[in-house]
Amino acid sequence: MEKNLDFNAPHSMGTTIIGVTYNGGVVLGADSRTSTGIYVANRASDKITQLTDNVYVCRSGSAADSQIVSDYVRYFLHQHTIQLGQPATVKVAANLVRLLAYNNKNMLQTGLIVGGWDKYDGGKIYGIPLGGTLIEQPFAIGGSGSSYLYGFFDQAWREGMTKDEAEQLVVKAVSLAIARDGASGGVVRTVIINSEGVTRNFYPGDKLPLWHEELEPQNSLLDIWGTPAASPEPMRE
Amino acid sequence: MDPNSRLVMEDSQRTLTPYVTGTSVIGIKYKDGVLIAADMGGSYGSTLRYKSVERLKAIGKHSLLGASGEISDFQELLRYLDGLILYDNMWDDGNSLGPKEVHSYLTRVMYNRRNKFNPLWNSLVLGGVKNGQKYLGTVNMIGVHYQDNHVATGFGNHLAIPILRDEWREDLSFEEGVRLLEKCMRVLIYRDRSAINKLQIAKITAEGVTISPPYSLKTFWEFSAFKNPTAGAEGSW
Numbered sequence: 001m002e003k004n005l006d007f008n009a010p011h012s013m014g015t016t017i018i019g020v021t022y023n024g025g026v027v028l029g030a031d032s033r034t035s036t037g038i039y040v041a042n043r044a045s046d047k048i049t050q051l052t053d054n055v056y057v058c059r060s061g062s063a064a065d066s067q068i069v070s071d072y073v074r075y076f077l078h079q080h081t082i083q084l085g086q087p088a089t090v091k092v093a094a095n096l097v098r099l100l101a102y103n104n105k106n107m108l109q110t111g112l113i114v115g116g117w118d119k120y121d122g123g124k125i126y127g128i129p130l131g132g133t134l135i136e137q138p139f140a141i142g143g144s145g146s147s148y149l150y151g152f153f154d155q156a157w158r159e160g161m162t163k164d165e166a167e168q169l170v171v172k173a174v175s176l177a178i179a180r181d182g183a184s185g186g187v188v189r190t191v192i193i194n195s196e197g198v199t200r201n202f203y204p205g206d207k208l209p210l211w212h213e214e215l216e217p218q219n220s221l222l223d224i225w226g227t228p229a230a231s232p233e234p235m236r237e
Numbered sequence: 238m239d240p241n242s243r244l245v246m247e248d249s250q251r252t253l254t255p256y257v258t259g260t261s262v263i264g265i266k267y268k269d270g271v272l273i274a275a276d277m278g279g280s281y282g283s284t285l286r287y288k289s290v291e292r293l294k295a296i297g298k299h300s301l302l303g304a305s306g307e308i309s310d311f312q313e314l315l316r317y318l319d320g321l322i323l324y325d326n327m328w329d330d331g332n333s334l335g336p337k338e339v340h341s342y343l344t345r346v347m348y349n350r351r352n353k354f355n356p357l358w359n360s361l362v363l364g365g366v367k368n369g370q371k372y373l374g375t376v377n378m379i380g381v382h383y384q385d386n387h388v389a390t391g392f393g394n395h396l397a398i399p400i401l402r403d404e405w406r407e408d409l410s411f412e413e414g415v416r417l418l419e420k421c422m423r424v425l426i427y428r429d430r431s432a433i434n435k436l437q438i439a440k441i442t443a444e445g446v447t448i449s450p451p452y453s454l455k456t457f458w459e460f461s462a463f464k465n466p467t468a469g470a471e472g473s474w
Contacts, residue, residue, distance in 0.1 A: 102309050106253055127287075131256030133309040135279070135287055150284070 014183020016145025016174050017047060017058035019115040020157075021138050022166035025123040025194025026115040029170035030058050031145065031178050032186030043186045052077050053198070055093040055116030056191050060143035061130075066110040069100050090116040094126035094134060102132025111142045117193045145177030145184035152176060167192060167201070175208040255307040255358045257281055259292045260431040261393030262303035263421050264362045265405060266371045266386045267414035270442035271364035273303045274418040276425070277451055278433035285433055293439045295446040297322045300336040300365035301439050302343075305390040306378065307358035314357060317346065336365025336372040340382070348380030360390035365441050389421075392429040397421035411440070423454050 018029040030047040033040055047059045049070045055077070059066035073096045077088050094114040101108060114126045127133075127140035139157055141149050152173060161169065167190055174188045188203040206217060218224060219231050257279045264273040279287030292311070293303045296318050304311040321342060325334045340363040350356050360377040375390065376382035387401040400421050409417065418438055425432045434456070439448040467473050 102313065105309070129257055129281065129286070131307060131309040133257045133279070133307075134312060135290070135308075137287075137289075147284075 014145070014181065015047060015060040015143030016149070016177035016181060016184040017060050017111075017113050017142045018146075018149075018170050018173055019058060019113040019125040019127075019137075019140045020161075020166050020170055021115075021123045021125050022161045022163055024163065025117050025192060026125055027163070027166045027170050028056055028058050028113065028115045028191045028193070029167075029174050030143075030189055031174055031184040032189060033184055034063055035183055040185070045186070046189060048189055048191045050074070051093050051114070052081060052088050052116070054087050054118060054193060055090050055114065056193060056198075057093075057097065058113040058115070058142065059110065060112070061110035062108070065108045066112065069097060069108065069110060069112070072100060073097050087118060089118040089120055090114065090124040090126065091118075091121065094124075094128065094136075097126075097128050098132055098134040101128050105130075105132050113140045113142050115140075115193065117195060119195075123194065141173070143184065145174075145181035148177050148180045149173050163192060163194070171203055172209070175203075176211065178208075179211045179214065253355075253358065255310075257287065257308045258358075258431070259290060259305045259308060259311070260429055261389060261391045261397065261425055262292065262305050262360070262362045263389045263393045263397045263401075263418060264303065264364050264373050264375075264387065265401060265409070265414060265418060266364075266373050267409040267411065268407075269411060270366045270371055270440065271301070271373050272411075272414045272418055272438060272440055273301055273362055273364050274422055274436060274438045275303045275305070276422070276432050276434075276436040278431060278435070279308050280431045283430070285431070288433055288435060289451070291437070291448075293437055293448055295439075295448065296339055296363075296365075297325070297334050298445060299333065299367040299441070300339050300363060300372075301441050301446050301448075302339075303362040303364075303390075303439070305360045310357040310359050314343070314346070314359065314361075318342075333367075335367030335370075336363055336374070337367075339363055339365070340372070340374040340376065340384075344376045344380065344382045347376050347378060347382075351378065351380045362388055362390060365446075366443050369443060392425060392432070393421070396424050396428060400424070419454060423456065426454065426456060 014035050016031045020027045028048050032045045034042040034045045049057050051057055051074050057070055076096050077093055081088050097112055097114055111130055112128045117123045125137055125140050127135045127137050170190055171188050178184045190201045192199045262275040275292040277290050278285055279290040294315055296302050356378040358378050362375050364373040373388055374384040375388040387405050389397045404417055422436055426434050434453045435451050437449050437451055
């Protein structure tokens, strides 16, 4: 068989992940494609994973590596919260992720963005790329799709955005990356974290703007040429 | 990346590849102490990914450490040094670790890691003043270490050191020292692909350590030969 159709290839998340601070909290965003070689193993994955009530992490790279790292950190943070008697801070959560990423740098292949809100520092975003460097940033991008977003953010990012402006920026950015990165796709998921709590949002492909050379989706050619047809339905036996 | 190479246990403690790296650090002694300069770039391969990385950090009261190479390893070194300085402070005996001692400690750490084939992938510049004595040294990932009136890492060795050999003097004033370092940094901005035009300069004197805020240097492009380089030979470059 051709090398491309290796269904035993490690699940990689290709991915576009983003974390953005705004005036009052953070917005995390991601695509939903998990690929095994060129096959899309999961077209609706959730790459924004909860670590505590107030801290989430965006995962990219190896699906297995990023899942196991988040599981360990969630376990440690749970114990830490019990011992501390109050919610863990974003900085502590990020450092726990860093420790795992740094001390296992030879074996792990995952880039992570930790984001959350705590009462001491407000909304914070920490990037943890390959190698285990910990870097606090006003916004962070990661995953294979992020290559297409460096220029976009250089131009579009501003300090002190509102919650809605920040979320729109994230959705637009993930959508632009999906348009050009084969390893990113599916839906756009966002998670907004602030003093009031956590909000999850979901933007399916047809709710996203169309970019260059993309066309409005149709039910059928027949609609364009005259005879109306029904919308696609889930396949049934 | 071959997935099998990561699963063999003996490979877990071997020479690694760097991921997020800093470029040159340059240091010079001057009349009142030591001046060290570094830009604020964190490169990810050929991408200039992080542009606000602080690569100069104060160590205790008397020293400053500048690092090039893998940023995660530099962050880990800072943690080791934090522990070292804290332990020294706990003696509460009026004595404090000076630059010579810190450099010696770093040299041992770097050389011993090299012997175990698990280096900290950095080239370090350590400068300071204690009891009126100025000190400037360097140590790198293979344990090579020395002191001099001027030191540099990476590209700085090739572009800055020749300038410093020609223009350095024993009794440079602060202003002359800063101008000399800026001259070297400007050449690096022109000629080092990994350098960015955003830098910090640190001053260490008997009074203590001061690190400048980030700033950018003006660059010169108005050579007439630059304007129309192929005028004499159309079609050439």
